[in-house]
Amino acid sequence: MTTVALKPATMAQALARAMRDAMAADPAVHVMGEDVGTLGGVFRVTDGLAKEFGEDRCTDTPLAEAGILGTAVGMAMYGLRPVVEMQFDAFAYPAFEQLISHVSRMRNRTRGAMPLPLTIRVPYGGGIGGVEHHCDSSEAYYMATPGLHVVTPATVADAYGLLRAAIASDDPVVFLEPKRLYWSKDAWNPEEPPAVEPIGRAVVRRSGRSATLITYGPSVPVCLEAAEAARDEGWDLEVVDLRSLVPFDDETVSASVRRTGRAVVVHESGGFGGPGGEIAARVTERCFHYLEAPVLRVAGFDIPYPPPMLERHHLPGVDRILDAVGRLQWEAES
Amino acid sequence: MTTVALKPATMAQALARAMRDAMAADPAVHVMGEDVGTLGGVFRVTDGLAKEFGEDRCTDTPLAEAGILGTAVGMAMYGLRPVVEMQFDAFAYPAFEQLISHVSRMRNRTRGAMPLPLTIRVPYGGGIGGVEHHCDSSEAYYMATPGLHVVTPATVADAYGLLRAAIASDDPVVFLEPKRLYWSKDAWNPEEPPAVEPIGRAVVRRSGRSATLITYGPSVPVCLEAAEAARDEGWDLEVVDLRSLVPFDDETVSASVRRTGRAVVVHESGGFGGPGGEIAARVTERCFHYLEAPVLRVAGFDIPYPPPMLERHHLPGVDRILDAVGRLQWEAES
């Protein structure tokens, strides 16, 4: 048995490596976006790609998001596999017509003749002290758009594995990168990066018997922290990391909730009309008779993302999660 | 007592009348959009306005939805009350950046100093045999955007009353007009149009004791029909017409579900990530111990809107609603 030399890597580095490996493996993979070339992206996630593969493979585009996504559609029509970076969540909005009317529909429109293997990377979420328009959690829009896969990693390993899977997918994938986890670190083996994960599988990050926290992306570490803190209250919380919002892994989620009988959905995105409603509703549909309490939601408020100096009030934190767990009608327990 | 001479009016006519009366009452009201002037709109909803108020008050704009909404923002900044028409649901997508980043946020951004009294009329939904891009139900996007009111009438009277309320509102209102109800008719008194409804109040369209159908817009008549048909099965269904998706009338909805103990949410929009998830989740949060069965959803499939020749399979119809009602675990009934 050889010793594996593990090294620390950040999520940003894992993402960069995923693109690098994908580009090396398949000449059809092209990275494009604002500042992704020479600069390596404002978060340095595309660092080194232009140098290694040339500007035709990693391209600084003009500053126009609809144009970026629209031309990527054309490139995908011709057999390329564009990986598009939207510089920040809110700057993906100008591309929504291309996204909704074309990216998500071209395969269906042509009865399968014209698939669009396209990855759209969107740094999302807050917690980084960013000013207006730099901290949106826009996953509700993507989830409500049939034809898109919506994927979001919470760990360094998943960042690599899921991005490779997204780029390898023959369908368009909206790949949501939790900004505040870009600098999160994990030990990994640079010689042999993690496995490519299939899209659509949730994972139980922590087993527990009292209740299930259903979450994803930036809220996963928060939920894990909450689960640790909950031990003091005598609760043994299970944490499910969805990883893929579309398709949704009903099996894993329902199995967990059936085991625990209680659930809280946790996300940064606004509550009203946000992902939590869908998740709570489908869990309830599937697990109604197992539920000791309604599935609760801990979410961002239904407000535009607040200024940095107030964001800590907005973001679901450990206390708010524990409060919700406390409201899961434990008194009903025999 | 004078006799009231009631005449039949279509929903399209009621909407036109609402704009006319609002324009007559307030010179700040301006109607703008593609083909709204000379032509009177592709659905003739703005018919006669340009003639009566001149082209400066009812303006044919260049063909650019972001430009329409963006200039309307500027007009509202200067104290006008623009009423913008998006020609069809899917053609509102190019305006999403203006909508999300500015329309919904300007008041909040300026701590109330710069409100945007703006109405965005969006004909939505299917059932009219429209080709691709002409039948989307995009309410999930609007609901997930804090700062917008989202309103949709289901009757001729509400079309008038709610549109007047929307135009009178100091907040931006997305006013969703169910296309297939444009030609629905009701008797009304042209001398004295219906009252202006406050935004945010649901209404019980039909009382019943067995279960509640929670619905809005184009699905309201379908639910009423289903409720009639349900009598044969021995069910006495209550039908709640939400009218306003934002704000949401928890009070009326919860009161109904507490009475009946069972609920089905019905809408045309796709199910996954659609309005029904939010509605089911919040009803469950509030009425858990009253519920005999999970809140079920009858929605459009999670697919791009189908071609006309297949749309009948997609749209929630009476049978599908009754099927869902049948799955509300009646056997559990004593």
Place this chain on the structure above:
Amino acid sequence: MTVMEQRGAYRPSPPPAWQPRTDPAPLLPDAEPYRVLGTKAAEDADPDLLRRLYAELVRGRRYNAQATALTKQGRLAVYPSSTGQEACEVAAALALQARDWLFPSYRDTLAAVARGVDPVQALTLLRGDWHTGYDPYEHRVAPLCTPLATQLPHAVGLAHAARLKGDDVVALAIVGDGGTSEGDFHEALNFAAVWQAPVVFLVQNNGFAISVPLAKQTAAPSLAHKAVGYGMPGRLVDGNDAAAVHEVLADAVRHARAGGGPTLVEAITYRVDAHTNADDATRYRQDAEVETWRGHDPIALLEHELTERGLIDEDGIRAARDAAETLAADLRARMNQDPVLDPMDLFAHVYAEPTPQLREQQAGLWAEIEAEQEGTH
């Protein structure tokens, strides 16, 4: 160095030399739309090409008439006619090689048909049948595009990809005058110019966007004048002169293929019919205007030229008309059969593999249909 210290001996240097990145002069359109028919240029035109264009125009006009008739018979849900614009439609198709790509808007079924797409397949969308009736890769015709101008960045991306792959492919995209107001028009032209992508933009300026006349759409001297703002040549052409449109487009295609980058072509034409069969054009325009344009009919123009110069005789004209009638009869016959759609197709192509959620929904619909059929048997 502080402001104080900069004084005295300090002399500011001139700005870094500025010069336009390209010479604007050749990018500007001519003062008059380019014409061939009825001018000296017609003498240089290839008679075979003219005859071919003529046959296609006649066929195209008949196709438009037949499609419009089908809407009246309830066989077509909606038809945006290109009557009066056949020269643009046909020339766009004929200016391309087989390896090139055409990006039509929703109005351009005729261009697709002229490029070889089966008319029934071209009309599939407008029939209420599936969203696209043909395999885009077969004739290299992108799906008919309804959201205005959104097909333009696709054309740019495809052309760019082809060039990156070393393929000798040009993309030609068609858009209306109204569509030029959309942001996607702007972004597509800018990307094309920056990338020097082999793409040709054909604006069919037919005077209207539904009811909105050009004067409410733009204040530009001409739409072709937009080109200089992107650093590409803008060309203005009489859109009812098939020979002129063909020549200008063929030049632009050659230029693009040779690595010269994109061109914007504005073809001045007129939408003789209403916007679609559902539209009432009398609400927004005078018959007299339509009549003026009928006088400058693309078919009449070309037929006149061919006849005057003895390039076609009665037989030639009859042959063109017969071919057109054959197309119409075939279309009529085949459109008379109701298409059979499989409801299960609703779920089959949303993703490469249906998600578990879609599989559930599919099973539900299947059960419903089975129950329905049992009910009716």
Place this chain on the structure above:
Amino acid sequence: MTVMEQRGAYRPSPPPAWQPRTDPAPLLPDAEPYRVLGTKAAEDADPDLLRRLYAELVRGRRYNAQATALTKQGRLAVYPSSTGQEACEVAAALALQARDWLFPSYRDTLAAVARGVDPVQALTLLRGDWHTGYDPYEHRVAPLCTPLATQLPHAVGLAHAARLKGDDVVALAIVGDGGTSEGDFHEALNFAAVWQAPVVFLVQNNGFAISVPLAKQTAAPSLAHKAVGYGMPGRLVDGNDAAAVHEVLADAVRHARAGGGPTLVEAITYRVDAHTNADDATRYRQDAEVETWRGHDPIALLEHELTERGLIDEDGIRAARDAAETLAADLRARMNQDPVLDPMDLFAHVYAEPTPQLREQQAGLWAEIEAEQEGTH
């Protein structure tokens, strides 16, 4: 009339007369950026205006330096400096009347300050404090706009509304070279031209959009060449020549006020600092280039002119510097105090009246904060 019948006697008529809707020639920019300083035109410039511009430039430079310093001290979250671009910022503010409106981008806090907005209020957003620090109606300065080019249609709409109301108001909107690639730029200019709205578009072409140089942004001869495509005049000006920028903008404002419609002004300048304090400009450009531009510094240019022509003396220069130091000291002092934000404000202005849902959330947060405070007491 069938095609057959059209033959023979039938002669197609010429097309309806075509002519450009406007004469393109006067819309095209000059071949060279317009300059005043160091040219004969300087002799006609108003000495008071030049001195005023000078004082504002010096103040602006100091403001930029102070704001950048505040980021290092953690007093400002982020600062996009306009060092090197002060001539544009200041001239934009000074070209307007009090009744006019300014629409700044996120980089243009200096223009807002030069127009009278309190610097602390102008920096509120960038401090991590509330999204907008000033009441837009007080100085008629729209909120700093972050999504690029999206403020341009606002400016058009506002100017249009003012004209409809019969008010004598002009809007001036600032956008970057990168921002010109966005669809909103296109749509705004088109609406402005069609409506003949009294609006002036100032493009600060500072060579970069973060790391992306102009050559990757556009292939146009100049950005000012875009104007003709909308039917408005395009003007090219040396963006470091405050007198020239002011003159061109003031002309455009006058033209707009007189009902002449919009103008597009491209000011050629340079972003001397990095994109923001968080950016590392050495990754994408050479110091030498920066140095060249430092030589063509807007303050040095104007100071040189003033000194050469004896329009300013040591005292005048010192007065300008002192005023700048006063601003900086005040800014430093006031930015040293932590702002106090009320978390309840999160819910107060989403709507005119909080929805029941927001009231619930507000109550929840209130309870949390109370509990927290009890915990800490």
